[in-house]
Amino acid sequence: MIIRFLEQVGAYFILLRKVFSRPEKPYVYYKQTMHEMVFLGLNSVGIISIISFFMGAVITLQTAYNTENPIYPTYLIGLGCRDSILLEFSSTITGLILAGKVGSSIASEIGTMRVTEQIDALETMGVNSASYLILPKIIATLLFNPVLTLISISVGIVGGWIAGTSAGVITSQDYIYGIQYAFIPYYVTYAIIKTLFFAFIIATVSAYHGYRIQGGSLEVGQASTKAVVHSSILILLFNVILTQLLLS
Amino acid sequence: MIRVENLNKAFNGKPVLSDISVTFEAGMTNLIIGRSGSGKTVLLKSIVGLHEIDNGEIWYDEKLFNRLEFNEKKEIRKKIGMLFQGSALFDSRTVEENVRFPLDMFTDQSLEEKTERVNFCLDRVNIKNANKLFPSEISGGMKKRVAIARAIALNPLYLFCDEPNSGLDPLTAILIDELIKEITEEYSMTTIVNTHDMNSVMKIGEKIVFLSDGVKCWEGSNKEILDSDCSALNDFVFANALAKQLRKSLK
Numbered sequence: 189m190i191i192r193f194l195e196q197v198g199a200y201f202i203l204l205r206k207v208f209s210r211p212e213k214p215y216v217y218y219k220q221t222m223h224e225m226v227f228l229g230l231n232s233v234g235i236i237s238i239i240s241f242f243m244g245a246v247i248t249l250q251t252a253y254n255t256e257n258p259i260y261p262t263y264l265i266g267l268g269c270r271d272s273i274l275l276e277f278s279s280t281i282t283g284l285i286l287a288g289k290v291g292s293s294i295a296s297e298i299g300t301m302r303v304t305e306q307i308d309a310l311e312t313m314g315v316n317s318a319s320y321l322i323l324p325k326i327i328a329t330l331l332f333n334p335v336l337t338l339i340s341i342s343v344g345i346v347g348g349w350i351a352g353t354s355a356g357v358i359t360s361q362d363y364i365y366g367i368q369y370a371f372i373p374y375y376v377t378y379a380i381i382k383t384l385f386f387a388f389i390i391a392t393v394s395a396y397h398g399y400r401i402q403g404g405s406l407e408v409g410q411a412s413t414k415a416v417v418h419s420s421i422l423i424l425l426f427n428v429i430l431t432q433l434l435l436s
Numbered sequence: 437m438i439r440v441e442n443l444n445k446a447f448n449g450k451p452v453l454s455d456i457s458v459t460f461e462a463g464m465t466n467l468i469i470g471r472s473g474s475g476k477t478v479l480l481k482s483i484v485g486l487h488e489i490d491n492g493e494i495w496y497d498e499k500l501f502n503r504l505e506f507n508e509k510k511e512i513r514k515k516i517g518m519l520f521q522g523s524a525l526f527d528s529r530t531v532e533e534n535v536r537f538p539l540d541m542f543t544d545q546s547l548e549e550k551t552e553r554v555n556f557c558l559d560r561v562n563i564k565n566a567n568k569l570f571p572s573e574i575s576g577g578m579k580k581r582v583a584i585a586r587a588i589a590l591n592p593l594y595l596f597c598d599e600p601n602s603g604l605d606p607l608t609a610i611l612i613d614e615l616i617k618e619i620t621e622e623y624s625m626t627t628i629v630n631t632h633d634m635n636s637v638m639k640i641g642e643k644i645v646f647l648s649d650g651v652k653c654w655e656g657s658n659k660e661i662l663d664s665d666c667s668a669l670n671d672f673v674f675a676n677a678l679a680k681q682l683r684k685s686l687k
Contacts, residue, residue, distance in 0.1 A: 216540055300527075309524040312484050312596075313538055314513030 200396050206318040207326070207392075220324040228290050228325060229332025233339060235289060236282055240273075240340040243281060244347030247272050252357035265358045266366020269348040271375070278340040279379040280427050283386035286333065287419035291394035294325055295415035298398030299408040307399070322395040326388065333387035334380045341379065378434050385430060386423050393419045437462045438483060438594065438626050443492030445475075445482055452478050453650045456492070462593075463624040465617050465640045469631055470647035471672060476630040477521075479647065480598055483628065484518060485509060496594065514542055517587030517625075519597040523579040525571040525586070531558070532567035535585045542590060557585040561615060577608035581615070588619060595620065595627040601636060609633065613640050634673060637661065646672070 211217045251268040298321055301307050310317040345367055352358040358366075394415035401407045438460040445453040453475045460466040468476045481487045483494055485501065494501045496512050504512070525534050535557055539550045558567065561581040571579055580600060587595060597616060601609030617640045620627040631637065637644060641658035648668040656664065661673060662683075674683050 213541055304522055304527075305520040305524040306526055308481070308486050309518065309520060309526075311486060312513060312516055312518040313541065314510040314516075315541055 199400065200392070203318055203322075203396055203399060204392060206316065207322045207395075209316055209319055211319060211323065212315060217320070217324055220320070221327045224324045224328035225332050228293070228328050229336065232286060232289060232332075232336060235285065236336050236340050237343045239281070239285060240278065240343040241347035243277055244269060244273055244344030244349075245351030247277065247344070248348035248352040248363075249355060249357065252352060252355075261362075262358050263362040263366035263369060265352060266348070266363040267369050268366075269352075269363075270345060270367040270371075273341055273344040273348075274375045274379055278337050278344060279382040279386065280423065282333070282337050282340045283383065283390070283423045283427075284420055286329075286336070286386070287390050287394075287423060288416050290329065291390050291415045291419045292412040294391065294394035295398040295412045296408055298322070298395055299401040299411045302399065302401045303404050303408060318399060322391070322399070325395060326391040329387040329391040330384060333390075334383050337379055337383040341376075381434060382427065382430050385426050389422045389426065390419050393422060437495075437497055438628070439493075439495040440479075440483065441493040441495070443479070443482060443494065444490045445478055445487060446490055451650055453482070456647075456650075456652050458645050458652060458655065460626055460628050461643060462626045463621060464627070464642045465620050466626070466628045466643045466645070467631060467637060467641040468628060468645050468647060469637055469641075469672070471632065474647040475650040476632075476647055477598055478650075480596055480628060480630050484516060484596055485513070514590060515593040517584075517590070517592035517595045519580065519583045519587050519595070519600050521599045521602055523571070523576075523583040525579055525582055527571055530568050530570055531563065531574065531582050534571070534582060535589055538586065538589045553589060554585075557589050558582070560588070560619070561585045577604050577612070580604065580612050584612075584615060584619070588623070591623065593625060595625045597627070597629040599630055599632075601631070601633055606635065609635065610639065616640065632672075634676075634679065637673075648672075 248265060248269045251265045251272075252262075255264065255268070298307075301321070307317045307321070310320060349360070349363050349367075352363050353360050397411040397415040397418070398408075401411050440459075441457050443453055443456040444451070456479060468479060470476050478487060482489050483501075489502055492502075499508075499512065501509065501512060525531075526537065529537065532551075532554055535554045536550050539545060539553060543550070545553070554567075558564075561584050563578060563581055563585065566574060566578065566582075571582070574582070595616070600612050600616060604612065613636050616627060616629060619625070629636070629640070638658050638661075641661070644654075644656055644658060644661060645652055646654040646666065646669045654664055654666040654669045661669070664670060664673075674680050
């Protein structure tokens with residue numbers, strides 16, 4: 189089992205080496221990257237916004253109901269919501285959602301191309317298929333996922349404000365004061381750094397599983413599942429490592 | 437010309453090709469025939485470099501292909517056109533974009549020049565008014581023809597076809613065979629076709645190599661195939677009832 193794991197890790201890094209070789213035609217790669225930014229990034233704005241809105245709403249309500257105490261000022265609800273979203277929820281939850289949505293899409297797209305011999309066709313033409321198919325996806329996710337995280341942070345805070353004021357647990361003034369109180373700009377940098385790591389994990393791990401498929405449609409489904417599971421585990425692992433490195 | 441010498445290939449220790457030596461001539465339609473599982477596709481993919489061979493030599497004219505560095509192989513691959521069993525057209529691209537793809541990747545032509553070449557290639561394979569359609573919107577026969585158009589877009593020196601008429605009706609299969617033969621002669625290409633279709637064998641098989649269980653059993657032309665002494669080949673050629681009757685009447 190350990191040997192198999194090491195073989196997989198080795199194959200992953202060999203694939204990465206192939207991915208990061210010099211592109212044949214930079215203009216073709218540029219066009220492909222733009223396409224991937226729409227497909228993998230822009231198309232995820234909706235789901236990220238919806239989930240972030242409700243996430244912010246629930247965090248605000250839970251913070252409010254768990255800190256009902258006269259000695260706590262209510263603006264701390266806004267502060268708690270902001271920091272929870274900024275430090276953890278937007279980057280990590282967004283990462284996990286994208287591991288499901290984008291990761292499975294990358295693995296099944298590349299996997300289907302493998303089983304229908306489209307990757308063989310690219311190789312026969314002399315195209316570096318790994319670089320042509322995977323590099324634009326990595327660049328697109330690295331560029332767009334931080335934008336998605338910033339959207340998630342903004343929408344989450346708005347969701348908390350709407351839920352908190354609607355439920356009557358905090359006034360609008362207190363919430364706005366709370367989200368500005370003791371703000372540490374580095375937390376945004378921290379969230380973006382985590383997002384970049386997660387984006388790289390999602391794109392490369394999913395592409396690896398899709399690219400290495402052998403078989404047919406059944407294996408495409410299995411690879412898609414493996415891509416989501418392995419990406420999610422790595423995201424959670426790197427979340428711990430990065431938190432220790434960046435906040436200690 | 438493509439020359440294969442003493443080629444061996446095994447998967448997980450199980451031999452799939454054993455000591456294959458054969459020369460495929462330029463300007464000629466060379467056929468690899470044999471039953472399913474005889475090693476035809478593995479041989480074809482080994483020649484193209486999609487499978488690493490265990491030992492042996494693959495020569496593309498004067499170049500020993502299997503010993504070349506990645507970039508040198510890439511230069512030869514630009515001269516290769518390949519038609520896959522399932523066509524292998526890119527799903528996310530239109531017919532026009534599929535045929536233009538090799539031109540986008542390997543030439544510095546303007547869009548007008550590329551479009552002109554695309555239209556020429558599509559015209560050559562008798563595809564009309566389908567430029568903007570996606571592969572999912574065209575028939576199996578059309579897909580094969582678009583794949584041929586894509587394969588010839590860069591004027592290749594070598595054309596490989598893996599079961600070009602699988603899944604096609606007999607009339608469309610004949611059209612595809614004729615097209616492959618015409619293109620081969622027109623551009624003086626070295627064409628290798630994998631097939632187990634006897635119609636193709638009799639119609640375009642100028643040079644035929646018969647594989648059985650990964651071993652080359654017979655080599656000859658479509659004129660010689662009916663008189664062969666090779667029992668495995670005879671079993672293959674006269675497998676269906678019509679062929680058996682024909683053989684009886686010839687005798």
